[in-house]
Amino acid sequence: KAGVTQTPRYLIKTRGQQVTLSCSPISGHRSVSWYQQTPGQGLQFLFEYFSETQRNKGNFPGRFSGRQFSNSRSEMNVSTLELGDSALYLCASSLRTGAGDTQYFGPGTRLTVL
Amino acid sequence: DQQVKQNSPSLSVQEGRISILNCDYTNSMFDYFLWYKKYPAEGPTFLISISSIKDKNEDGRFTVFLNKSAKHLSLHIVPSQPGDSAVYFCAASAPGGSQGNLIFGKGTKLSVKP
Numbered sequence: 001k002a003g004v005t006q007t008p009r010y011l012i013k014t015r016g017q018q019v020t021l022s023c024s025p026i027s028g029h030r031s032v033s034w035y036q037q038t039p040g041q042g043l044q045f046l047f048e049y050f051s052e053t054q055r056n057k058g059n060f061p062g063r064f065s066g067r068q069f070s071n072s073r074s075e076m077n078v079s080t081l082e083l084g085d086s087a088l089y090l091c092a093s094s095l096r097t098g099a100g101d102t103q104y105f106g107p108g109t110r111l112t113v114l
Numbered sequence: 115d116q117q118v119k120q121n122s123p124s125l126s127v128q129e130g131r132i133s134i135l136n137c138d139y140t141n142s143m144f145d146y147f148l149w150y151k152k153y154p155a156e157g158p159t160f161l162i163s164i165s166s167i168k169d170k171n172e173d174g175r176f177t178v179f180l181n182k183s184a185k186h187l188s189l190h191i192v193p194s195q196p197g198d199s200a201v202y203f204c205a206a207s208a209p210g211g212s213q214g215n216l217i218f219g220k221g222t223k224l225s226v227k228p
Contacts, residue, residue, distance in 0.1 A: 004157070033215070042220035043158075043203065056215040090157050103216065105150075105157030 002027065004093050004106035012112045018079040021109045025072050025093030031055075032074040033103060034066060037088040046089075049074055050096075078111075086113045117141050118206050120219035127226050133191040135222050137204030140185065146207035148216065149178060149189045151200045158203055162189070194226045 005024045013019050025032050034046040045058040049068035066076040072093075078085055088110050092103040119138045127133045135149075145166045150158035164171040164178045164187065171178050177190045191198055201223045205216040 035216075035218075043205075043216075043218035045215050045217065048215055058215070092157070102148075102160045102163070104160065107155065107157050 004091055004104055006089075006091050006106040006109050008109060009107065010110045010112075012114065013081050014114050015081055015083060017081050018077065019081060019111060020075055020077045021089055021091075021111070023074045023076075023091030023093075023106060025074070025091075026104055029093035029095055029104075030072050031094045031096060031101070032068055032072065033092045033094075034074070034076050035090045035092065036060075037090060037108070038086075043090070046076065081113045083113050086111060116219075117144075118204055118217050118219040120202075120204055120222050122222050123220070124223040124225070127194045127224065129196055129226055129228050130193045133189075133194045133198065133224055133226065135189040135191075135202050135204075135224065137187050137189075137219055138185060139187075139206055141206070142182075142185065144206040144217075147178070147180060147187050148205045148207075149176075150203045150205060150218075151198075152203060152221070153200050161202075191224075194224075196226050196228050199224055199226045 007022045031050045033048040035043045037043045047066050048056040052068045063079045068074045088108045090108045092105045094101040094103045117140050148163040149161040151161050152158045162173050162176045162178050164180050169180050180187045201221040203221045204219040
């Protein structure tokens with residue numbers, strides 16, 4: 001079974017631009033979560049989607065948004081990029097969204113904002 | 115305020131010995147805890163988890179202990195192997211039981227020396 005895939009793997013943007021990252025979950029998984037990893041803050045939860053609905057949202061500004069499609073694929077968008085948005089963005093999928101449903105992570109998208 | 119803390123940024127252990135990674139949390143409502151391992155350029159990989167109704171869970175060389183009164187959990191790896199060298203993250207499930215919203219510690223880098 002294929003794992004979680006994320007595209008692109010690396011991205012360089014400049015301040016003020018916007019970016020869209022894509023995540024394809026494991027086949028059959030309906031829950032997708034996004035995390036931001038930075039050296040200073042570690043892994044921080046961005047948002048979670050289940051069956052095309054946002055279930056949870058972390059403490060990030062409105063510039064960060066996401067969506068999930070009917071095939072469970074998900075995208076996240078960051079508008080008006082800032083230098084501090086440089087990070088590794090990780091996507092994770094799970095079958096459902098209850099306790100005990102293990103999250104499987106993709107390799108991440110490394111975003112660099114210049 | 116950090117709700118999940120891993121106070122040791124790094125740990126060095128000799129091959130064959132026990133590795134003990136520690137994690138403290140502040141929110142007594144957390145009901146599920148997980149450990150992930152992360153190699154460079156890869157996403158985190160699930161290792162082992164424990165529900166708050168248990169105090170121990172074992173899977174091969176990995177054992178997680180939970181001390182609810184102390185709000186402390188630990189991961190024991192025995193015997194440690196060089197391939198275990200990675201960053202280990204402790205995570206907790208936010209109140210409400212949604213596994214899509216994990217709160218992570220900042221990680222401990224384990225080095226297992228041959």
